[in-house]
Amino acid sequence: MSRYSNPTMKDVAREAGVALGTVSKVINNQPVGEEYRIKVENAIKSLDYKVNTYARGLKTKQSYTIALILPDIINPFFASIAHYTELYLFELNYKLMLCCSQGKCEKELFYINMASQNKVDGIIALTYSDISSYVSEDLPIISIDRHFNNTVLCVASDNYTGGYLATEKLIGAGCKHPVYIRTGSVVYGETNKRKYGYLDACEHNGITPDILDLTDGDDTIECFRNFLEQSYERKDVPPIDGIFTVNDYLGFQLIEYLHSIHKDIPEDIQLVGFDGIQHFGSLGYYMSTIAQPVERIAKACVDILLSPDKSKYPNPYLLPVEYKYGGTTLL
Amino acid sequence: MSRYSNPTMKDVAREAGVALGTVSKVINNQPVGEEYRIKVENAIKSLDYKVNTYARGLKTKQSYTIALILPDIINPFFASIAHYTELYLFELNYKLMLCCSQGKCEKELFYINMASQNKVDGIIALTYSDISSYVSEDLPIISIDRHFNNTVLCVASDNYTGGYLATEKLIGAGCKHPVYIRTGSVVYGETNKRKYGYLDACEHNGITPDILDLTDGDDTIECFRNFLEQSYERKDVPPIDGIFTVNDYLGFQLIEYLHSIHKDIPEDIQLVGFDGIQHFGSLGYYMSTIAQPVERIAKACVDILLSPDKSKYPNPYLLPVEYKYGGTTLL
DNA sequence: CTGAAAGCGCTAACAT
DNA sequence: ATGTTAGCGCTTTCAG
Numbered sequence: 001m002s003r004y005s006n007p008t009m010k011d012v013a014r015e016a017g018v019a020l021g022t023v024s025k026v027i028n029n030q031p032v033g034e035e036y037r038i039k040v041e042n043a044i045k046s047l048d049y050k051v052n053t054y055a056r057g058l059k060t061k062q063s064y065t066i067a068l069i070l071p072d073i074i075n076p077f078f079a080s081i082a083h084y085t086e087l088y089l090f091e092l093n094y095k096l097m098l099c100c101s102q103g104k105c106e107k108e109l110f111y112i113n114m115a116s117q118n119k120v121d122g123i124i125a126l127t128y129s130d131i132s133s134y135v136s137e138d139l140p141i142i143s144i145d146r147h148f149n150n151t152v153l154c155v156a157s158d159n160y161t162g163g164y165l166a167t168e169k170l171i172g173a174g175c176k177h178p179v180y181i182r183t184g185s186v187v188y189g190e191t192n193k194r195k196y197g198y199l200d201a202c203e204h205n206g207i208t209p210d211i212l213d214l215t216d217g218d219d220t221i222e223c224f225r226n227f228l229e230q231s232y233e234r235k236d237v238p239p240i241d242g243i244f245t246v247n248d249y250l251g252f253q254l255i256e257y258l259h260s261i262h263k264d265i266p267e268d269i270q271l272v273g274f275d276g277i278q279h280f281g282s283l284g285y286y287m288s289t290i291a292q293p294v295e296r297i298a299k300a301c302v303d304i305l306l307s308p309d310k311s312k313y314p315n316p317y318l319l320p321v322e323y324k325y326g327g328t329t330l331l
Numbered sequence: 332m333s334r335y336s337n338p339t340m341k342d343v344a345r346e347a348g349v350a351l352g353t354v355s356k357v358i359n360n361q362p363v364g365e366e367y368r369i370k371v372e373n374a375i376k377s378l379d380y381k382v383n384t385y386a387r388g389l390k391t392k393q394s395y396t397i398a399l400i401l402p403d404i405i406n407p408f409f410a411s412i413a414h415y416t417e418l419y420l421f422e423l424n425y426k427l428m429l430c431c432s433q434g435k436c437e438k439e440l441f442y443i444n445m446a447s448q449n450k451v452d453g454i455i456a457l458t459y460s461d462i463s464s465y466v467s468e469d470l471p472i473i474s475i476d477r478h479f480n481n482t483v484l485c486v487a488s489d490n491y492t493g494g495y496l497a498t499e500k501l502i503g504a505g506c507k508h509p510v511y512i513r514t515g516s517v518v519y520g521e522t523n524k525r526k527y528g529y530l531d532a533c534e535h536n537g538i539t540p541d542i543l544d545l546t547d548g549d550d551t552i553e554c555f556r557n558f559l560e561q562s563y564e565r566k567d568v569p570p571i572d573g574i575f576t577v578n579d580y581l582g583f584q585l586i587e588y589l590h591s592i593h594k595d596i597p598e599d600i601q602l603v604g605f606d607g608i609q610h611f612g613s614l615g616y617y618m619s620t621i622a623q624p625v626e627r628i629a630k631a632c633v634d635i636l637l638s639p640d641k642s643k644y645p646n647p648y649l650l651p652v653e654y655k656y657g658g659t660t661l662l
Numbered sequence: 663c664t665g666a667a668a669g670c671g672c673t674a675a676c677a678t
Numbered sequence: 679a680t681g682t683t684a685g686c687g688c689t690t691t692c693a694g
Contacts, residue, residue, distance in 0.1 A: 006447065008670090008672085009671065009672065010672095011672075018680080018681085019680060019681040019682070020671095020672085020673095020681080020682080020683090021589070021673085021674080021680070021681060021682070021683090022680060023679090024673060024674085025667070025674095025679095025680085027672080031679075032679075032680085033679060035681080036679085036680080050444060050447065050448045051447075051671085051672080052389070052448060052670090052672070053448055053668085054386075054388040054389040054392075054394075054450075054671080055385075055389050055639075055670070055671035055672040055673090055686090056670090056671080056672055056673075057385040057673070057686095058383070058386050058389055058670090058671080058673095058685095058686050058687065059674080059685085059686055060672090060673070060686095061385075061673055063385075065428070066666090069574060070613075071412045073348075073410050073413050073417070074407070074411055074414050074612030075408050075611060075612060076405070076407065076410075076611065076612075077405075079404050079410045080405055082404050082413075082429065082682085083403060083405050083431060086404070086429055086430070086431045087433075089433060090430075091440065095445075096428065096429050096430075097396075097426055097427065097429070098427050098428070099417070099421075099426075099427075100414060100417045100418060100427040102418075107421065113381060114384075114426075116337065116381065117355070117381050117382070117383060117384055117592055119384045120384075125654045136581055149514065170408055187691085197590050204512070209670050226529065238400060248611075249611050249614075250408050251618070251667055252610060252611060252614060253614065256614070256615075256665045258360040277611075279583060279617075279653045280405075280407065280579075280580050280583060280608075281403075281405030281406060281407075283580075283583060283587070284587075285611075286679075305357065309462070321669090334668050337689055339686090339688085340687065341687075341688095348665060349663040349665085350666070351665080351666085351667095351687095352665060352666075352667095352689085352690080352691095353663090353664060353665075353666070354686090355688070355690080356663095356664090356689095359689080360686095362663075363664085364663060364664080367663085367664080382687085382688080383686090383687050383688070385686085385688090386686070386687035386688040386689090387687080387688055387689075388688090389671065389672085389686090389687080389688070389689095390669085390670055390687090390688055390689045390690080391670095391689075392670090395677075485687065494676090507694085508692075545693060636676080654693095
């Protein structure tokens with residue numbers, strides 16, 4: 001790999017016939033006499049000078065780089081978080097370092113280390129593992145959707161309201177037996193509040209709640225099939241006619257299965273997902289869903305991370321969700 | 332933002348009772364007496380010392396960071412490029428800086444500048460703008476899918492064969508009037524070879540080619556509707572019964588429209604896309620498609636970029652594609 | 663094989 | 679307001 005030896009500030013100073021400090025001041029927008037400024041600016045242009053970010057970082061201990069830790073970048077929900085985060089960071093002159101942790105704690109820790117090396121100025125993390133024990137008090141880190149404790153500030157959707165809203169929609173659209181189906185890690189997180197929203201909405205509407213809780217490693221479709229069959233055999237409850245899934249990803253899998261057994265959606269069973277994922281990012285929703293305000297989440301993370309006083313933000317910091325019709329419900 | 336003052340090499344040297352240079356040698360795996368090595372390693376552990384990458388970079392001019400420039404990260408095809416690139420880079424101890432250019436040349440140039448500042452060691456770029464004029468001979472940059480000239484090495488799928496394959500599939504499945512529909516930037520790129528594959532496949536099978544070329548700003552669906560209607564009115568050619576789209580994104584839009592006018596797919600019209608995008612990254616193909624070998628593309632980019640001798644690679648560097656059945660064709 | 667010291671390019675404190 | 683200089687933490691040369 002070829003390496004460059006670019007012009008340095010010293011070269012600029014010589015070319016402009018001024019002192020090193022003056023060049024530095026011009027570059028950092030500090031007061032400098034007009035004629036000097038012009039001389040320096042010309043020299044910068046003619047030499048095509050660019051500041052060496054290493055040398056600067058060595059002094060200032062700032063990298064203007066934020067690390068974003070995501071389980072992966074293929075899931076469209078995570079991708080859109082990355083998208084908005086990058087856009088907003090760039091506006092603020094920050095760069096984004098991307099880490100796809102694949103849930104591997106070691107990889108997450110690697111990036112946390114980078115932060116303590118000042119290689120990145122801060123971390124935005126959406127992680128399944130409880131990293132809070134590795135995070136020191138003053139490490140600039142924001143967690144998305146996972147509320148570990150009070151040392152790590154968490155930005156999340158209003159999951160409780162989302163769960164409540166989804167359930168109310170199903171009930172309002174005529175469902176007599178709406179169930180909640182969740183999957184994923186068992187680490188306590190914000191996401192669990194979706195369940196509480198579901199439970200409360202059931203209670204307020206006089207409906208007996210019914211939950212299918214899939215753990216990692218379970219065969220999703222197999223478990224769902226059993227769940228469905230057992231439910232249809234029972235005579236004490238109405239047949240399942242509504243499903244609220246913890247996310248769109250799971251919702252999509254169930255829809256595929258339901259189609260394969262010739263259930264009509266939304267006629268036989270209505271379904272509401274969570275996340276608000278669209279085809280190709282913008283070509284319409286996969287299903288009726290509770291859409292997370294991804295852009296606002298990304299901005300909030302950045303704003304809080306770069307804010308000098310994090311204590312003024314509530315923890316968790318909740319953002320409102322919205323119901324989106326996507327063809328899998330009657331309303 | 333709080334900044335850390337971490338232990339430095341000097342601290343380690345003092346703690347271990349050795350000289351600074353010795354510590355450096357231990358860290359960089361250079362020959363050091365065994366007892367010294369142990370003393371240093373213990374000191375490193377007890378102080379929780381980590382090298383400061385700025386100071387190191389200032390000397391070595393290496394950042395172990397690669398910038399990936401993508402139009403955006405929401406498009407699942409780009410997302411999967413990012414995914415595999417990050418994974419492979421991490422294996423090699425490199426970090427990934429993500430740039431969503433949104434096709435903005437200025438944003439791309441910003442990252443190209445970073446490379447000349449040695450802030451990143453190299454760039455992998457998938458861009459619509461012709462950046463070749465801004466790229467100096469020795470800038471370590473690899474282009475994906477865009478072949479500008481011989482100074483910038485390009486990694487791409489075998490687009491010609493892909494186009495040929497898609498067309499042959501349609502014809503083999505009985506299509507008498509397969510059309511090619513493309514959209515997007517008019518910058519000459521590898522992608523255009525998909526068209527030549529289509530043209531040659533038509534010729535070899537005695538079929539008159541028929542192409543709809545949408546330019547940016549056109550209303551895709553409106554143009555397609557006109558194209559379809561005009562074609563059905565003509566009596567000199569069979570009705571359109573096959574479509575090869577330049578990518579899955581466009582294919583998806585056309586499928587939605589065709590459904591809306593009650594055309595059955597694949598019975599009335601068969602369709603083959605390009606890219607190989609799957610629902611949620613892994614839950615099945617949107618349509619029959621020519622799948623790009625994304626993982627191999629990502630690896631090739633990284634390997635070539637980090638290779639000391641780029642001249643040993645052909646330009647463009649082509650990787651094989653594969654036809655994937657996805658329900659929108661008869662075969 | 664180890665220790666001392668120069669210097670990477672920059673910022674910031676200080677002297678002018 | 680501008681010039682001078684120390685020093686950030688590291689690598690690397692050179693002397694011991």
